[in-house]
Amino acid sequence: GIQVEQSPPDLILQEGANSTLRCNFSDSVNNLQWFHQNPWGQLINLFYIPSGTKQNGRLSATTVATERYSLLYISSSQTTDSGVYFCAVYSGGGADGLTFGKGTHLIIQP
Amino acid sequence: SAVISQKPSRDICQRGTSLTIQCQVDSQVTMMFWYRQQPGQSLTLIATANQGSEATYESGFVIDKFPISRPNLTFSTLTVSNMSPEDSSIYLCSVVAGGQTEAFFGQGTRLTVV
Numbered sequence: 001g002i003q004v005e006q007s008p009p010d011l012i013l014q015e016g017a018n019s020t021l022r023c024n025f026s027d028s029v030n031n032l033q034w035f036h037q038n039p040w041g042q043l044i045n046l047f048y049i050p051s052g053t054k055q056n057g058r059l060s061a062t063t064v065a066t067e068r069y070s071l072l073y074i075s076s077s078q079t080t081d082s083g084v085y086f087c088a089v090y091s092g093g094g095a096d097g098l099t100f101g102k103g104t105h106l107i108i109q110p
Numbered sequence: 111s112a113v114i115s116q117k118p119s120r121d122i123c124q125r126g127t128s129l130t131i132q133c134q135v136d137s138q139v140t141m142m143f144w145y146r147q148q149p150g151q152s153l154t155l156i157a158t159a160n161q162g163s164e165a166t167y168e169s170g171f172v173i174d175k176f177p178i179s180r181p182n183l184t185f186s187t188l189t190v191s192n193m194s195p196e197d198s199s200i201y202l203c204s205v206v207a208g209g210q211t212e213a214f215f216g217q218g219t220r221l222t223v224v
């Protein structure tokens with residue numbers, strides 16, 4: 001099956017800093033999503049981005065499908081940005097769901 | 111996006127017992143899935159819940175341990191059977207609406223088996 005690798009696995013930043021999270025995938029995809037898992041375990045949809053660039057406030061994402069990677073940018077980090085960020089892909093070809101990366105654990109210190 | 115209600119939100123269960131988790135969506139959806147997240151780990155797909163027929167299970171998951179029902183387009187249940195402490199995880203329901211590929215998740219059920 002498709003492989004999804006995220007980097008870095010852990011990231012500790014000061015409030016106000018910027019960060020870039022990376023997601024590499026091993027095959028072509030029909031869907032790529034970024035999620036933020038809050039401390040209560042809830043998955044929040046950040047971006048649905050199988051290709052191209054999107055922005056939502058301080059967050060933006062870019063997926064280069066031909067090179068099989070996606071980047072999530074967080075600018076002017078706030079303590080509420082802390083949590084785990086997951087990249088997940090759907091490669092199609094059946095009724096299977098998303099394949100998740102192992103996540104990036106982000107800690108924003110005040 | 112669809113509103114997904116998952117119940118219970120958390121539970122503490124005795125080993126050897128079973129727990130049924132419910133997932134209710136406020137609109138008809140094409141696909142419903144169940145995922146497991148073990149402590150400190152990523153999410154793993156358990157199965158696709160198929161309306162009116164047996165679920166499609168991923169490798170490593172079997173119907174006897176994780177029976178799934180989906181009687182209609184808006185509701186599904188996952189049962190965790192004969193539980194052991196290794197079943198302690200967050201279980202999440204996910205849906206995809208018709209004609210779309212973006213997935214949305216319920217708030218999860220945090221299960222602790224003692």
